[in-house]
Amino acid sequence: MKILVCLKQVPHQDARLEVAPGGTWIQDSNIKFDINDYDKYALELALRIKDAGEAEVVVASIGPDRATQALRTALGMGADRAVQVWDDAFAATDSLAIAKTLAAVAKEESFDLVVMGLMSDDANNSLTAPMLAQFLDLPHVTSVVKAELQDGKVEVERELEGGSLEVRSVPLPALLAVQTGINDVRYASLKGIMAAKKKPLAKKSLSDLGLDAGAVAPKVSIAKLYVPPKGEGAELVEGSPAEQASKVVAKIKELGLL
Amino acid sequence: MAKVLIVGEIQGGALREASLELVAVARGLGGDVVSLVLGKGVQGIAEDLSKKGGGKVLVAEGDALEAYSADTHTAVIQQAVEAEQPDLILLSNTPNGWDVAGKLAAVLDVAAVTDVFRIEADGDGFLLTRRMFNGKFDAQLRASGRTLATVQPGAATAYEGSDAGSVEALTVSGLSSRSTFVEVRKAAAGGHDLTKADIVVSGGRGLQKPEKFDEVLEPLCAALGAQMGASRPVVDAGWKPHEYQVGSSGQVIAPKLYVAVGISGAIQHLVGMKGSNFIIAINKDPDAPIFEVADLGVVGDLFEVVPALVEALKQAKG
Ligand SMILES: Cc1cc2nc3c(=O)[nH]c(=O)nc-3n(C[C@H](O)[C@H](O)[C@H](O)COP(=O)(O)OP(=O)(O)OC[C@H]3O[C@@H](n4cnc5c(N)ncnc54)[C@H](O)[C@@H]3O)c2cc1C
Numbered sequence A: 001m002k003i004l005v006c007l008k009q010v011p012h013q014d015a016r017l018e019v020a021p022g023g024t025w026i027q028d029s030n031i032k033f034d035i036n037d038y039d040k041y042a043l044e045l046a047l048r049i050k051d052a053g054e055a056e057v058v059v060a061s062i063g064p065d066r067a068t069q070a071l072r073t074a075l076g077m078g079a080d081r082a083v084q085v086w087d088d089a090f091a092a093t094d095s096l097a098i099a100k101t102l103a104a105v106a107k108e109e110s111f112d113l114v115v116m117g118l119m120s121d122d123a124n125n126s127l128t129a130p131m132l133a134q135f136l137d138l139p140h141v142t143s144v145v146k147a148e149l150q151d152g153k154v155e156v157e158r159e160l161e162g163g164s165l166e167v168r169s170v171p172l173p174a175l176l177a178v179q180t181g182i183n184d185v186r187y188a189s190l191k192g193i194m195a196a197k198k199k200p201l202a203k204k205s206l207s208d209l210g211l212d213a214g215a216v217a218p219k220v221s222i223a224k225l226y227v228p229p230k231g232e233g234a235e236l237v238e239g240s241p242a243e244q245a246s247k248v249v250a251k252i253k254e255l256g257l258l
Numbered sequence B: 001m002a003k004v005l006i007v008g009e010i011q012g013g014a015l016r017e018a019s020l021e022l023v024a025v026a027r028g029l030g031g032d033v034v035s036l037v038l039g040k041g042v043q044g045i046a047e048d049l050s051k052k053g054g055g056k057v058l059v060a061e062g063d064a065l066e067a068y069s070a071d072t073h074t075a076v077i078q079q080a081v082e083a084e085q086p087d088l089i090l091l092s093n094t095p096n097g098w099d100v101a102g103k104l105a106a107v108l109d110v111a112a113v114t115d116v117f118r119i120e121a122d123g124d125g126f127l128l129t130r131r132m133f134n135g136k137f138d139a140q141l142r143a144s145g146r147t148l149a150t151v152q153p154g155a156a157t158a159y160e161g162s163d164a165g166s167v168e169a170l171t172v173s174g175l176s177s178r179s180t181f182v183e184v185r186k187a188a189a190g191g192h193d194l195t196k197a198d199i200v201v202s203g204g205r206g207l208q209k210p211e212k213f214d215e216v217l218e219p220l221c222a223a224l225g226a227q228m229g230a231s232r233p234v235v236d237a238g239w240k241p242h243e244y245q246v247g248s249s250g251q252v253i254a255p256k257l258y259v260a261v262g263i264s265g266a267i268q269h270l271v272g273m274k275g276s277n278f279i280i281a282i283n284k285d286p287d288a289p290i291f292e293v294a295d296l297g298v299v300g301d302l303f304e305v306v307p308a309l310v311e312a313l314k315q316a317k318g
Helices: A037-052 A067-077 A095-107 A128-135 A190-196 A241-254 B017-028 B043-051 B070-084 B095-108 B211-224 B232-236 B267-273 B302-317
Strands: A002-006 A009-011 A033-035 A056-062 A081-085 A113-117 A140-150 A153-159 A164-171 A174-178 A201-204 A220-226 A235-237 B004-007 B033-039 B056-061 B088-092 B111-122 B125-132 B137-143 B147-151 B166-169 B180-186 B199-203 B227-230 B257-261 B278-283 B296-299
Touching: A002 A037, A002 A095, A002 A128, A009 A067, A033 A037, A033 A067, A037 A056, A037 A067, A037 A113, A037 A174, A056 A067, A056 A095, A067 A081, A067 A190, A067 A201, A081 A095, A095 A128, A095 B095, A095 B111, A113 A128, A128 A140, A128 A174, A128 B070, A128 B095, A140 A164, A140 B095, A153 A174, A153 B095, A164 A174, A220 B111, A235 A241, A241 B296, A241 B302, B004 B017, B004 B070, B017 B033, B017 B088, B017 B147, B033 B043, B033 B070, B043 B056, B043 B166, B056 B070, B070 B095, B088 B095, B095 B111, B095 B147, B111 B137, B125 B147, B199 B211, B211 B227, B211 B257, B211 B302, B227 B232, B278 B302
Parallel strands: A002 A056, A002 A113, A056 A081, A081 A201, A113 A174, A140 A174, A235 B296, B004 B033, B004 B088, B033 B056, B056 B166, B088 B147, B111 B147, B199 B227, B199 B257, B257 B278, B278 B296
Antiparallel strands: A009 A033, A140 A153, A153 A164, A164 B180, A220 B137, B111 B125, B125 B137
């Protein structure tokens, strides 16, 4: 069994984000990065399949030099090989272009299962996975919260709203886009990190994949990124924690809830 | 002017409110509006939509459409797009909406933008506004050419006018789905029903460690006689069971008092609690979106504010 995990390196959840001077992206030169949270769960899903039997796990990412770190981490967690793709054309890109490029990566070999996160923590698009499934002509399920491999198929649960879950049976090969919380994500052990240094990491350009900048020209671009305008907002209580506390208590009393 | 195709969504045998919100968005653009309703036994829903601003409503009926499937829905919507040649295709940003949107955009090779709350025409395309970075920033996106967008439920008020539209059958043959629908089930419910509580105190990722829920949040719950809730990351990390989760994929509650502690206020969380009668937010980030829906805001370190609050509550009660 061969599994492809597509992952993205995004700003660390605790990074302080600011809009960059051009006003179309964040200031990303001096912040910490991490593997996208959703993708960590996807990787863990793949690694558990590997742990349970025979599987090779390949991780792929489209990202600049710094993204090598995310792939090394994934290798440290237990993935077998990595593919990193970059071209300056991706500096301003859209989901369709990313999905086309990932499709080219996937088509270089033959995968039984493709897993990735439902969305990225930066763009929040939730488009790449179903787009990639289409380009690879695979059935897909998004918002996956449970996946069990059976003979030639995978039984999945898809999260709907308000605590409802949809059970679906999907023939392999297939693509799954996972929700957060689906499993307990492992950390890379020291031994794993050491081993990762020797694992293959292939760097590819667009032309290596038979693509060019024209093939990945975006149809969607960011015109403006900005801090959401403030509405009326909450009445803010000022002072020391003790002063703030007594004002809050006064309010709760006023509401008749004490 | 832009021609818009609305893709209606059926849930529990009825058209979702969110689909009527799409009608409002489409009508706001001032061009032609056509709609698509697909499912089994949906003729009546289509007729109803045609009278509620949906314009000409295409209806695709069939056994193969009884349960949602990305394969069948993509095929039907694709056919409606080919028949109507819209400039803009609107779906709701729901689990089915985002499951099909990307696939459809790839099939049609068109610009796609999800979870938008504002759309304006712009040259041969559109300007679409949405949140990014989990709610930290807004972004205005420029989409060129035919565009597919999913609209955030609740972003617009459902269209309330009544207009005389029409209904037309859309015949789609040879539909098949590679994956099969088995069932929809409810996540196992525990004994922790937040919907009945007068006061709910929820903790978020800001609490940093599972033991802080016992050490810091539990005393506040006790002092207020509140039930404890949580945001999704807390449940994802296994710190609290799913029945604690407040939000679009958890419980939707409207207590007399909701206290959000160390919760940023992502839209999926807000959906679950913004109907509360009174909301107090405690967060160290003055720009946290939770302060936009809160009535009373405390900007500060929760590890200082919450113990102080517990103390003050004890004193007030004597
Ligand atoms: C399909 C889908 C469904 C979802 N369903 C839900 C749902 O049902 N419920 C839900 O909650 N989320 C849901 N989410 C996730 C949601 O998008 C957010 O990721 C989540 O709500 C964030 O949780 P949080 O506010 O606890 O964490 P964060 O966004 O990380 O916020 C933590 C906050 O704590 C503050 N903080 C940190 N330290 C301190 C301190 N010492 N003192 C005071 N404040 C501090 C920070 O300033 C920050 O604002 C869903 C997402 C998707 C895509």
